[in-house]
Amino acid sequence: xxxxxxxxxxxxxxxxxxxxxxxxxxxxxxxxxxxxxxxxxxxxxxxxxxxxxxxxxxxxxxxxxxxxxxxxxxxxxxxxxxxxxxxxxxxxxxxxxxxxxxxx
Amino acid sequence: xxxxxxxxxxxxxxxxxxxxxxxxxxxxxxxxxxxxxxxxxxxxxxxxxxxxxxxxxxxxxxxxxxxxxxxxxxxxxxxxxxxxxxxxxxxxxxxxxxxxxxxxxxxxxxxxxxxxxxxxxxxxxxxxxxxxxxxxxxxxxxxxxxxxxxxxxxxxxxxxxxxxxxxxxxxxxxxxxxxxxxxxxxxxxxxxxxxxxxxxxxxxxxxxxxxxxxxxxxxxxxxxxxxxxxxxxxxxxxxxxxxxxxxxxxxxxxxxxxxxxxxxxxxxxxxxxxxxxxxxxxxxxxxxxxxxxxxxxxxxxxxxxxxxxxxxxxxxxxxxxxxxxxxxxxxxxxxxxxxxxxxxxxxxxxxxxxxxxxxxxxxxxxxxxxxxxxxxxxxxxxxxxxxxxxxxxxxxxxxxxxxxxxxxxxxxxx
Amino acid sequence: xxxxxxxxxxxxxxxxxxxxxxxxxxxxxxxxxxxxxx
Numbered sequence: 140x141x142x143x144x145x146x147x148x149x150x151x152x153x154x155x156x157x158x159x160x161x162x163x164x165x166x167x168x169x170x171x172x173x174x175x176x177x178x179x180x181x182x183x184x185x186x187x188x189x190x191x192x193x194x195x196x197x198x199x200x201x202x203x204x205x206x207x208x209x210x211x212x213x214x215x216x217x218x219x220x221x222x223x224x225x226x227x228x229x230x231x232x233x234x235x236x237x238x239x240x241x242x243x
Numbered sequence: 244x245x246x247x248x249x250x251x252x253x254x255x256x257x258x259x260x261x262x263x264x265x266x267x268x269x270x271x272x273x274x275x276x277x278x279x280x281x282x283x284x285x286x287x288x289x290x291x292x293x294x295x296x297x298x299x300x301x302x303x304x305x306x307x308x309x310x311x312x313x314x315x316x317x318x319x320x321x322x323x324x325x326x327x328x329x330x331x332x333x334x335x336x337x338x339x340x341x342x343x344x345x346x347x348x349x350x351x352x353x354x355x356x357x358x359x360x361x362x363x364x365x366x367x368x369x370x371x372x373x374x375x376x377x378x379x380x381x382x383x384x385x386x387x388x389x390x391x392x393x394x395x396x397x398x399x400x401x402x403x404x405x406x407x408x409x410x411x412x413x414x415x416x417x418x419x420x421x422x423x424x425x426x427x428x429x430x431x432x433x434x435x436x437x438x439x440x441x442x443x444x445x446x447x448x449x450x451x452x453x454x455x456x457x458x459x460x461x462x463x464x465x466x467x468x469x470x471x472x473x474x475x476x477x478x479x480x481x482x483x484x485x486x487x488x489x490x491x492x493x494x495x496x497x498x499x500x501x502x503x504x505x506x507x508x509x510x511x512x513x514x515x516x517x518x519x520x521x522x523x524x525x526x527x528x529x530x531x532x533x534x535x536x537x538x539x540x541x542x543x544x545x546x547x548x549x550x551x552x553x554x555x556x557x558x559x560x561x562x563x564x565x566x567x568x569x570x571x572x573x574x575x576x577x578x579x580x581x582x583x584x585x586x587x588x589x590x591x592x593x594x595x596x597x598x599x600x601x602x603x604x605x606x607x608x609x610x611x612x613x614x615x616x617x618x619x620x621x622x623x624x625x626x627x628x629x630x631x632x633x634x635x636x637x638x639x640x641x642x643x644x645x646x647x648x649x650x651x652x653x654x655x656x657x
Numbered sequence: 658x659x660x661x662x663x664x665x666x667x668x669x670x671x672x673x674x675x676x677x678x679x680x681x682x683x684x685x686x687x688x689x690x691x692x693x694x695x
Contacts, residue, residue, distance in 0.1 A: 168311070252686065478692060493693065
């Protein structure tokens with residue numbers, strides 16, 4: 140068991156041009172309203188309130204960058220901004236992580 | 244595309260989900276202890292316990308439903324001879340496990356095995372920061388057993404296990420000491436609410452927190468924030484001010500439930516009573532059928548109106564408190580919690596006829612002599628006459644008795 | 658948070674998130690944060 144991190148990663152720069160993916164310790168459960176994500180290491184539960192956000196999260200690892208994954212939704216700029224902010228939140232709680240060369 | 248909604252997580256949860264997020268599974272009513280406040284009135288094994296095969300079928304369902312984790316308890320779950328087999332089966336089938344134990348079987352070898360597993364968490368029960376306070380409630384030697392278990396876990400390198408305490412009038416002055424114990428062993432402290440459930444009803448008057456103690460506890464929890472877990476058991480204290488971390492919502496039948504040792508499904512572990520019985524995993528539709536279609540759960544998933552609490556300004560915060568606490572103190576479910584911080588519960592209790600509160604449907608207590616209102620508890624234990632009277636030695640060869648899995652296999656002939 | 662109006666870029670390279678403002682699309686709670694589990 141990994142301990143809960145002492146403080147969450149600061150919600151600062153989320154790099155849209157890096158490759159991202161769902162953390163391997165995270166289970167994704169679709170729901171009518173969006174999805175539930177459970178991280179077995181941190182024991183945190185995240186609730187995604189938008190089906191489009193679920194689509195972005197689950198397709199992150201198919202794209203070379205988060206930016207590309209967002210663009211693929213066809214959403215307008217304002218919605219993409221909201222989705223990007225949500226991705227930053229998910230990154231700060233370790234629900235999504237940057238893909239390294241080895242894991243890509 | 245879709246504009247974001249402002250709906251809170253709990254607004255969705257109040258209406259229920261297609262599957263629980265997590266749940267409590269009491270594996271056995273057998274226990275080597277006889278804690279005075281036991282919410283499941285445990286002690287003696289029930290001969291109708293689920294077999295290993297039936298238990299695995301439940302795990303298969305939990306996997307299909309994508310239940311994230313199951314909190315295995317009892318009684319003392321580790322006294323089941325198939326305990327490890329079931330834990331391994333659950334984790335192999337993507338269901339996380341946290342098991343609650345008094346520590347009796349947490350040897351150094353067991354601790355090492357647990358430390359090596361990513362998907363098994365342990366919760367050690369302790370109700371006093373000193374042996375004097377703890378053993379008064381949990382029995383002689385129980386403090387030492389818990390300490391030994393925690394030392395073994397720490398030495399095996401298992402950090403972050405849970406130390407879970409039921410807050411009582413007698414231990415609420417030891418909160419800092421509990422935190423120190425948790426810190427010493429690299430554990431996370433968890434404080435939970437005493438409810439008048441199971442044998443808890445017998446000691447409720449003596450042990451539940453006094454109003455000023457509730458406030459002290461609330462202030463202490465606020466000061467410690469997310470460092471200390473609560474199992475969301477103090478949402479009734481949200482009326483004091485800011486809500487504590489957690490959903491602040493009764494999850495019974497909506498996001499959580501209980502599966503008991505004989506496969507009965509209840510709304511929650513604090514409500515083991517036929518009024519809160521939703522069905523059985525042995526029914527044709529299995530656990531999934533009960534979760535989805537039972538009349539009780541559908542009723543709980545209806546929007547709640549607040550009843551007598553509706554006009555109180557704090558209702559949004561406390562939501563009328565705990566269903567089980569109201570039920571077992573004889574209060575109506577659509578009124579205040581017995582420990583309502585505004586004092587409405589105390590007034591309501593004055594109107595309850597003495598002795599009229601519902602009794603638990605089941606009692607698996609050891610057949611020791613018990614005074615109705617124990618102040619000092621003398622525990623005397625008969626030696627087990629059959630495998631139904633559980634002892635930690637069940638499963639080992641005892642001269643004159645069959646070993647093995649006891650009643651479920653028909654081995655004991657009880 | 659600066660926003661580019663260039664349609665081909667859509668969003669800026671980095672996203673600075675206001676710590677005070679709550680995320681509209683993501684809510685987070687501990688798995689221990691649901692009542693009815695012991």
